[in-house]
Amino acid sequence: IFACDTFTGLPFDDEFSGYKDGKFKGWLSDTSYEYVIKKFQEFKVDDKIITTKGIFEEIVPQKLANEKFSFVLFDFDLYQSTLFALDFVYPRVPKNGIMVFQNYERIDKENPVWGETKAVDEFFGAMGMKIDENPIPHFIKK
Numbered sequence: 001i002f003a004c005d006t007f008t009g010l011p012f013d014d015e016f017s018g019y020k021d022g023k024f025k026g027w028l029s030d031t032s033y034e035y036v037i038k039k040f041q042e043f044k045v046d047d048k049i050i051t052t053k054g055i056f057e058e059i060v061p062q063k064l065a066n067e068k069f070s071f072v073l074f075d076f077d078l079y080q081s082t083l084f085a086l087d088f089v090y091p092r093v094p095k096n097g098i099m100v101f102q103n104y105e106r107i108d109k110e111n112p113v114w115g116e117t118k119a120v121d122e123f124f125g126a127m128g129m130k131i132d133e134n135p136i137p138h139f140i141k142k
Helices: 033-042 056-064 079-092 115-125
Strands: 002-005 050-053 071-074 098-101 138-140
Touching (some): 002 033, 071 079, 079 098
Parallel strands (some): 071 098
16 A cells, blocks of 8 residues: 655645635645554554655655556546545556545536546546546546
8 A cells, every 4th residue: 555645734725726816835744744653553554554754746656657456546636636645546446446536526516616627527528538527526437
């Protein structure tokens, strides 16, 4: 299991997010790398999870370029980060692999709070595919 996060909050603002006028940089910074590692140890899963700290775009292509992913939980929130992650991850997901999107909006897609919705719709729309919105937003690679 690979867990990737900045552990310092959102790294960028996002013009495609409708909440807070797209001003997100530093938001959601109320955790720390140390806290997460401590929780992994507490639940005795620290030997099963490889934690990568930093901005996805900067660190993951070097560290995970040779990996395949059967299940991916996207919680990027922001448009550009989600689009980059999709470009990186999608070719590494085998047939029947699952991608789940934490902040994909189903209710008001015209005015989404999160840019993640726009990135997902654009990415899969360009391939003539759509997201299965029930029970949760996800995509199974066929």
